[in-house]
Amino acid sequence: MNAPRPRRRRADPAAVSRLARAAGVSALLARLLLRRGVETAGGARAYLDPCRGVLHDPSLLAGLAATRAPMDLLVRLEPGRKGWGNRVEILAARPPGSLP
16 A cells, blocks of 8 residues: 655745746746745845855765765876766675675
8 A cells, every 4th residue: 555645835836936037047946945944035045055154064964084085096096087976885795804
């Protein structure tokens, strides 16, 4: 049996128009912002362009150190390459000391 889907809050069309006009964004983006609780042009600017003081320090992410070693290895093995996709995840899943 399927669980009932949660009902999404519908944004008031007048509020969508007001926010879109005030923030200088499309109606679609204004609708998404309203669903996330952003109701003012200032709030929209802060949400869409957060300053560094508001963002969390990425070095505090759990597991970052474990992922860093395989990424450093790939950078040394293939300098100049822009991305590695799932190879980083595969290397990060290996036990310590088993890296090539």
